[in-house]
Amino acid sequence: MSGEVKTILKYGHPDLYKKAKIVEDPSHPEVQKLIQDMLATIDHLGASGVAAPQIGTPLSIAIYRVPKQTDNPKYVLTPEYDPDGVPLTVMINPKVTPLGDEMIDTWEGCLSLPGMLGKVARYKSVLCEYTTPEGDHTQREAHGFHARVIQHECDHLGGILYPTHLKDVRDLGYQDEILSSGRFVL
Numbered sequence: 001m002s003g004e005v006k007t008i009l010k011y012g013h014p015d016l017y018k019k020a021k022i023v024e025d026p027s028h029p030e031v032q033k034l035i036q037d038m039l040a041t042i043d044h045l046g047a048s049g050v051a052a053p054q055i056g057t058p059l060s061i062a063i064y065r066v067p068k069q070t071d072n073p074k075y076v077l078t079p080e081y082d083p084d085g086v087p088l089t090v091m092i093n094p095k096v097t098p099l100g101d102e103m104i105d106t107w108e109g110c111l112s113l114p115g116m117l118g119k120v121a122r123y124k125s126v127l128c129e130y131t132t133p134e135g136d137h138t139q140r141e142a143h144g145f146h147a148r149v150i151q152h153e154c155d156h157l158g159g160i161l162y163p164t165h166l167k168d169v170r171d172l173g174y175q176d177e178i179l180s181s182g183r184f185v186l
């Protein structure tokens with residue numbers, strides 16, 4: 001089964017602010033097709049992750065991967081935790097629990113806000129419980145960038161986009177302006 005590249009809904013579209021529905025049957029052909037479409041879409045865009053609501057389907061599914069290295073400056077990788085990156089992961093009905101109180105304030109982007117970056121705080125470490133496309137319940141710990149990606153994608157499933165977490169609206173801007181102005185300090 002091959003996926004179809006879908007259009008990403010952009011910031012402002014009302015469907016991005018709705019809570020996604022729980023997936024009752026991961027083996028359902030429509031769910032499997034949706035996952036294939038999500039994979040095709042991030043491959044096409046060279047993106048790190050996408051959540052189903054971003055392609056207009058209100059189901060609790062998010063996919064992501066952490067590259068080993070990147071020349072895309074918006075990915076603030078933390079190779080100390082994931083020296084080999086993290087392979088493509090499909091999370092169905094994920095639930096995120098912070099591990100500790102420590103938070104990291106740094107820049108992140110989103111397919112729904114193309115060309116923009118925002119500086120927001122995320123938990124440094126999280127535990128994520130989810131169901132796999134094969135229907136198995138599993139969990140993983142994540143730290144640094146990996147934890148940030150999981151929090152970002154799972155936020156989408158709750159109808160939340162990163163600007164919600166801005167402490168100061170001036171911490172949102174166009175990537176080229178932020179990078180060229182020297183504000184992109186880690």
Ligand code: NI
Pocket residue numbers: 109110111112152153156
């Ligand atoms: Ni996003």
